[in-house]
Amino acid sequence: MTTSPLQPTSPVRVRDVAFVRFQAPDLDAMEQFLLAFGMQRAARDEHTLYMRGTDDEGFVHVTHLGDTARFIGVAFEADSLADLHTLTEHHGFTPVAELAGPGGGSVVHATDPNGHRVEVVAGRDSVGRLPSPAPAPRNAAGAPTRVGAPVRLDAGTSHVKRLGHCVLEVIDFRASEAWYKERLGLVTSDEIALDEHTSIGAFLRCDQGDRFVDHHTLFLIGAGRAGFNHAAFEVADFDDLMRGNTHLTNAGYTHQWGIGRHILGSQIYDYWLDPWGHMVEHWTDGDLFNDQTPPHTASLGELLGSQWGPIHGGPPA
Numbered sequence: 001m002t003t004s005p006l007q008p009t010s011p012v013r014v015r016d017v018a019f020v021r022f023q024a025p026d027l028d029a030m031e032q033f034l035l036a037f038g039m040q041r042a043a044r045d046e047h048t049l050y051m052r053g054t055d056d057e058g059f060v061h062v063t064h065l066g067d068t069a070r071f072i073g074v075a076f077e078a079d080s081l082a083d084l085h086t087l088t089e090h091h092g093f094t095p096v097a098e099l100a101g102p103g104g105g106s107v108v109h110a111t112d113p114n115g116h117r118v119e120v121v122a123g124r125d126s127v128g129r130l131p132s133p134a135p136a137p138r139n140a141a142g143a144p145t146r147v148g149a150p151v152r153l154d155a156g157t158s159h160v161k162r163l164g165h166c167v168l169e170v171i172d173f174r175a176s177e178a179w180y181k182e183r184l185g186l187v188t189s190d191e192i193a194l195d196e197h198t199s200i201g202a203f204l205r206c207d208q209g210d211r212f213v214d215h216h217t218l219f220l221i222g223a224g225r226a227g228f229n230h231a232a233f234e235v236a237d238f239d240d241l242m243r244g245n246t247h248l249t250n251a252g253y254t255h256q257w258g259i260g261r262h263i264l265g266s267q268i269y270d271y272w273l274d275p276w277g278h279m280v281e282h283w284t285d286g287d288l289f290n291d292q293t294p295p296h297t298a299s300l301g302e303l304l305g306s307q308w309g310p311i312h313g314g315p316p317a
C-alpha cells in the first residue's frame with residue numbers, strides 16, 4: 001500500500017479551516033441552537049446568519065435562509081491574495097471576489113468532485129476577540145498546580161473558540177484526496193486502511209512547516225456517496241466542554257456521541273445535532289503536529305475506538 005506523500009504538490013498551503021456554510025428554513029431556530037452550542041451572533045439580516053467564536057475571525061458558521069436544510073460547503077484560510085489568484089489561474093477556482101460578512105476579505109470558490117462548495121479566503125480583518133475562560137490550573141495527583149483556590153464555574157454554554165475541522169463523505173477517497181492536496185497543500189496525518197491494499201479515508205492537516213497545527217483540518221471518508229459528516233469547534237477547555245454538555249442537555253437538544261477521547265487526534269469530543277440533524281462537535285485538547293511528524297497508517301478500529309468514553313454509536317473523528 002502506498003501511503004500518501006507528506007509533501008503536497010500545491011504551491012498554495014492553506015493555514016486553517018475558516019467556516020462552514022449551511023442553508024436552513026428557519027434562521028431563528030438555527031441561531032437559538034448555535035447560541036446554546038456556544039457561538040455568538042456576528043451579524044444577521046433577513047437572509048443570512050453569521051455566527052462567530054471567541055477568536056478574532058469575523059465568523060465560523062454561516063446560514064442562508066432557504067426552503068430546505070442542507071450543507072453547502074466549507075472554507076479554508078490562505079496566507080495571501082496571491083494564493084487566491086493562483087487557485088483561479090491554475091485550478092479552476094472563480095475569480096477573486098469580496099467575501100460577504102463581518103471582517104470582509106477576499107474569496108474564490110470551486111466545486112470538489114463530490115459537489116461540495118470549497119471556498120478559500122484571504123485578507124479578512126480581525127474583529128477582535130471575545131472573553132473566554134482563562135486556562136485553568138489543575139491538581140493532578142502528586143503534582144498540584146491549583147493550591148489555596150477552589151473551582152467555581154458559572155453555569156452556561158461552552159465558549160466556542162474556532163472551527164477546527166470538517167469531515168466530508170466522498171464518493172472516491174483517492175480522487176478527493178488528490179483534489180484537496182493539489183489545491184490546498186494538505187498533508188496526511190493518519191490514513192485509514194482496511195487492509196494492505198485498501199484505504200478508505202484520511203485525516204489531513206495544513207502544511208505550515210515547523211509550526212504546529214491541528215492533527216486534522218479535513219477528514220475525507222470514502223463512503224461511496226457525497227455527504228456532510230460533521231464540523232468540529234474547539235472550546236476553551238475540558239470544564240468548558242462539560243459545561244456545554246450540561247447546557248445543551250438541559251435545553252433539550254439531541255446528543256449524538258460522547259463524551260470521550262479519540263485515538264486518532266486524541267481530542268476529547270462531544271457530538272450534537274443541530275435542529276435539522278447536521279452533526280457538530282465540541283472538542284478540546286487535540287494533537288498538534290508539524291513537518292517533523294510523518295504520515296501514519298491506522299485501522300478502522302483506531303478510527304472508531306475511544307481511549308475512554310462510550311463505544312462508537314455515531315461518526316468518525
Ligand SMILES: [Fe+2]
Binds near residue numbers: 316
Ligand atoms: Fe471531529
